[in-house]
Amino acid sequence: MSAAVEHSAASNTDAALSILLTAIAEALWDWNLLTGEVIFSSQYQQLLGYSDNQFGHHLDEWINRLHPDDAKPAMAHLRAHIDGHANLYQHEQRLLCKNGNWKWVRARGSIVARDSQGRPSRMLGLIAEINNEHQQQAKLNLKLSLSDAMLKNFSQHLPHSFFYQFQRFADGHFCFPYASVGVSTLFGLKPEQIKDDATALFQLIHPEDLEPLRQAIRSSASSLQNWRQEYRIMHGSEERWVMGDAHPEAMADGSVLWHGFLSDITEQKRIQKKLQDSDQQMQLIMRASNQGLFDFNVQTGRGTYSAEYARMLGFSPDDFPDAKKFWQFFWQESVHPDDIDTLRNAYQEHFSSHGKIEFKTEFRQKSKSGQWRWILSLGSVVEWDAQGRAVRMIGSNIDITERKNAEQAVRHQQELLSSSQANYKHLANELDILISNAPVGIMFVSDGTIIRANKTLAELCNFPDAKAMIGMKSTFLYQNEADYRAFAALVVPKLIADEAVELEWLVKAIDGKSFMARIAGRALPSQQYVRGAVWMIEDITQQKNMLDALRHSEQRLQRLMNSNLVGIAQGVEQARLIDVNTVFTQLCGYPRASLLGDANVWSLLLSEADLATFQQAYSELLGSGTTPAFEIMLKHLDGTMLPVLVGLNYLENSHSEWVMFMMDISERHRINQLKSEFISVVSHELRTPLTSIRGSLGLLEAGVGGVLPEKAQNLIKIAHKNSRRLVGLVNDILDMEKLASGKSNFKAERLDLVPLLEQAIEANHSYALALNVRLHLFHHPDHAWIKADPDRLMQVLANLLSNAAKFSPKGEAVRLQIHPRLEHEQLYYRVEVTDIGAGIPASFQARIFEPFSQADGTDTRQQGGTGLGLSITKTLVEKMHGHMGFVTAVDEGSTFWFQFPAEP
Structure with a gap:
């Protein structure tokens, strides 16, 4: 294989390895334990929702994303492996993603390098997501394809090399359990021919190299040290050089299994032989030829040179008719600037040693075409003056550019071979770690x-x-x-x-x-x-x-x-429906297919006002994840309107899919209407006679009809007190009816809570005084501006103050406070009314705002009341767009509060 072909194959191999290692880096982490630096692969960062380079390079990037419940066991597993108590670091943990969600991953890793003192210095591992089976399957497929690609790439890009497993049994039997297809190109044998018996391959080894090869194999098997050998094989009538490199592994059956790589180095050997021959020829030429000769006076700088020297640099003798100009060109322009000092030092060493140190140096000289040519300069001083100074020097300059290029080619071949072997070892190690740590x-x-x-x-x-x-x-x-x-x-x-x-x-x-x-x-x-x-x-x-x-x-x-008897609909973003049940279609009259997928379907089902109510509820769901039930009128396909109660909520573990429950409340509305009409009629019919009775009893109690006997006076007093309670009850019932039916009107005025509370305290002072209880405005800002109905708010305060006074021990004080509060970037003013009474029993707390609700027990019943006050109070606050609640502790008292958004 030529140098160019081998260089191309190695380059292709490097490219293939680069592609493979980049792909294998999926969810990979590489930790330098000595520096603390951690390299997180692109896939690792993307697995948690990050882009490239958004991670730092420190272990804290992992530690800070560990779930609090997983941090301690994860560190314990990691420490156990680093301390040598566990062969492998393996742990399932949750990591925080960029979007705030937790993702389950399985982390595996292993120490892959130690420093000279044996301390762990490098740890390599990977993470795999385990809460998504589709991603898990994709990773499995990727790992499979990468393993397949690795073997294919090496087989395709290294045709004159092959990977193998060579096994030597205790009885001296040899075989190749595995050999890549490159064995066919190198030895002319198919992998199947040497799988069980390696005799056919050993028969191709040069007889002079066979015994040294066997001895090297025996030595490697005995010491379990890496085997490395160069030897010749007979490829048909051609003799070729190969080099093998393998790592032995002792097997349970007593055999030794080598994992190795064999490559053809014939071309490298040929280049080395050619260099040796070329060097010998150059030595002969220098001894026998006078080409490239120079002769100059060291003290005057004048000299001569041969025509061959000029031609060697692409010049003709006519270019330098004067030898002086040639030597000026030599020192001022011709010698490479980086080599001038080297050349001068070589002259100086030869002169100062009086010729004992040979003058021999290499330097670059510019040719006529502008190219740099490598020159080997050999010479000697042949004349010295009386003071021992050099006078005349002769020598020869030889163009060694081709030799330099050949040396460079050899170095390049050696670098390529070393790189291929290093890459193979690195890849084999990485692949072994990947396979061993695979989940x-x-x-x-x-x-x-x-x-x-x-x-x-x-x-x-x-x-x-x-x-x-x-x-x-x-x-x-x-x-x-x-x-x-x-x-x-x-x-x-x-x-x-x-x-x-x-x-x-x-x-x-x-x-x-x-x-x-x-x-x-x-x-x-x-x-x-x-x-x-x-x-x-x-x-x-x-x-x-x-x-x-x-x-x-x-x-x-x-x-x-x-x-189900309730209409159910499932939807996604933009309030689009993706499924409805049969009851839902019956309620609206539309077929199922016409309801799905279109966000505009709500304009068919709801009026403009009800559509706004629905959209507000949907916005609350998106913002806070929940919304209270609400009533709207559903528009049937035939045009009739149907009152329905609607509940909206997200599906469990989802922030995009929601479910809606819709119940027909026509019957409830009819019954409520009958109830409201009945209460209204009865209350109005009772109010007139009760008012007359209360007035008459009041006159009798005041003595208008004359002085009554003491016994009659007490009976009149009791009757007058109960008539007042009956009138209050009727008024409360009428208020409840008005609030429920929406007949009450509310004003929205900008008002200051501070003077309003002072007025409420003054208005209820007499009532509290009669109970021997004080009302005290304890803490408040200078101003607390809100928007509400002042009359209704005074009614709210009267109910809360009278309740607090009733349940406070004699001689104690009811405390009022105003606090500014910031919730969800909105400023609120909260009013708190606190008593130090008996508190509210836990069994009654859930029903405290329901109409006609009173706690059981003598201590609460004896305070009187209808059980409507708190229900009316909470309804009034909410009608004015406020919120109301309470906190309580048994035997310590209760605090009832309401709050409204602050006005600028």
């Missing part, structure tokens, strides 16, 4: 026999380790002979066609336990697929069970949707 089982099979397996496969198949699987027939994986034949019938045609195999199959471990596996495989590069194949095996039993459960769940959900 799926991997095995190489040749003629039905396992020749290599990784630890993951050994664990899946219940072997003690991967070495125990070497030499096993792969048929143990199948249920029986019929199962094996069925599998072969599916995969053999694809292997023959050099296609990837991918399928799911029930396989069996060595202990007889079966599991469902995802199997991917491909034939190794060879003339026939029976030479071997690489297989990846993953246990998917749990995934299959989960998928079956999911399928059954979806079927049950579909039956539930279609048998």
